[in-house]
Amino acid sequence: MITDTAYWEPDIERLSRQDMVALQQHKLTVLGQRLAASETWRSHFATAGMKPEDIGHPEAFGELPMLEKTDLRALYPYPLLTVERSQVRRFCATSGTTGLPVMFGFTERDLGDLLPRQMARIYVAGGARAGDIVYQGYGYGLWLGGLGFDLGAETIGATCFPVGPGRGELAIQWLRDQGHTVCSVSAFWLMSVVAQAKEAGIDPKRDWRLRLGFFGGQSISAGFRSELEAEMPEGFQAVNSYGTTEAGGPNVGIACPHSHDRNEMHLINEDTVLTEILDPQTxxxxxxxxxxxxxxxTLEKEASPVVRWRTRDLVRLSENPYDCPCGRRGLPLIGPIVGRSDDMLKIRGTMVFPSQVEDVIAATPGTVKEAWQIYIDRSDRVLEEGTVAIERRPESNAGTEQLAKQVADTLRARLGVRLKVECHDLGTLPRYEGKAERVIIRDK
Ligand SMILES: [Zn+2]
Structure with a gap:
């Protein structure tokens, strides 16, 4: 459904690609001059025989060294802070699922001006407006997700309820009684809240007023999205968004009403978060x-900026990245996150991403979308055998064997590799509220 088009900063969001690139170029030059004052940045660029001022030279940019997790860890506790610690108003941290969390600082301007503007664009492009009531379900503390979405909601003139993760028992009633119109929450969590509501005799379709959901964290497949939309009040849209702590918030990607049906997102803040899409090998x-x-x-972030930070997140650049009918002509379109370059599995030599497996499960009627697992058996460091575990909905017409065969056949056709599929009864496999651990490697 295409709704009205609105912008938070029309002068920038509607720039042509050429003007956007010129604006980025200007900001890169300023960034290079700023980083030249920092000893740590000078030594970082020196590893490639370059200096911070080279950031401003278009032909040199692609030669600048990449920033990796190991670079940041080596600079513990405040990597690449770039301003005096006394200028930092708040630290946020990465989740630290693969090691120690990394601290990112925010100055007064980062928190009071930059992030609110970036997040306001996210909300408005996704369809939220002043007057909306927001159920904010992302986490707080050192994590940036909750704070970012709060700032965005407040900036556009919406009313924010910073509920945070969990509290399903209360959420099912609040969604009815407080009449939230927008939610920013994990899609899998919302699905589990729907199940809790139904058990308590609340019908989300009839009793809730949600019309829009912002789903960051894990990208959701088109199949899962349609299923979620079907459980919600008429006209509800599930909108994918994307961001990372290193970028300075959940501020990078958002679907507009025109790109929603193609499951694509605008790089909505390209004038403050410059994004390259690079082949992970070359x-x-x-x-x-x-x-x-x-x-x-990051072009404007004062504390803890990044230059060429490798997110490891893989996406497809749109076939038509520019000139979206919504008017955001110079802000490129990308597909959902398809996997992480370090999540890529090579099973008997074939590339497999867990997200592809998820897509197949989500598209097979009778399976439980939020409950699945991949087990990989490894011998001599070679991944030999893959087993996919799924669950069957009790009301499904197909039996467990039939479902398992159907998923195995589709996986074979889609991925070109034969994986074993075991189908369990509802409630057998683990559920995840935060980051899901879907792949388990077993040594033979
Ligand atoms: Zn658009």
């Missing part, structure tokens, strides 16, 4: 329709 930019890794450079 590190060369991919063309339209190509798949690559998101690499980020």
């Amino acid at each position: 590190l060369e930019p991919v063309g339209p329709g190509g798949e690559g890794e998101i690499v980020l450079t």
Whole structure:
């Protein structure tokens, strides 16, 4: 459904691609001059025989060293802070699922001006408006998700309820009694809240007023999205969004009403978060329709900026990245996150992403979308055997064996590799509220 088009900063959001690139170029030059004052940044660029001022030279940019997790860890406790610690108003941290959390600072301007503007664009492009009532279900503390979405909601003139994760028992009633119109929450969590509501005799379709959901964290497949939309009040839209702590918030990607049906997102803040989509092996930019890794450079962030940060998140650049009918002509379109370059599994030599497995499960009627697992058996460091575990909905017409065969056949056709599929009864496999651990490697 295409609704009205609105912008938070029309002068910038509607720039042509050419003007957007010129604006980025200007900001890159200023960034280079700023980073030249920092000893740590000078030594970082020196590893490639370069200096911070080279950021401003278009022909040199692609030669600048990439920023990796190990670079940040080596600079513990405040990597690449770039301003005096006394200028930092708040620290946020990465989730630390693969090691120690990394601290990112925010100055008064980062928190009071930059992030609110970035997040306001996210909300408005996704369809939220002043007057909306927001159920904010992302986490707080050192994590940036909750704070980012709060700032965005408040900036556009919506009313924010910072509920945070969990509290399903209360949420099912609040959604009815407080009449939230927008939610920013994990899609899998919302699905579980729907189940809790139904058990308590609350019908989300009839009793809730939600019309829009912002789903960051894990991208959701088109199949899962349709299923979620079907459980919600008429006209509800599930909108994918994307961001990372390193970029300075959940501020990178958002679907507009025109790109929603194609499951694509605008890089909505390209004038403050410059995004390259690079082939993870060659590190060369991919063309339209190509798949690559998101690499980020923050152009305006004062504390803890990043230059060419490798997110490891893989996406497909749209076949038609520019000139979206919504008017955001110079803000490129990308598909949902298809996987992480370090999540990529090579099973008997074939590339498999867990997200592809998820897509197949979500598209098979009778399975439980939020409950699945991949087990990989490894011997001598070679991944030999893959087993996919799924669950059957009790009301499904197909039996467990039939479902397992159906999923195995589709996986074979889609991925070109034979995986074993075991189908269990409802409630057998683990559920995840935060980051899901879907792949388990077993040594033989
Ligand atoms: Zn658009």
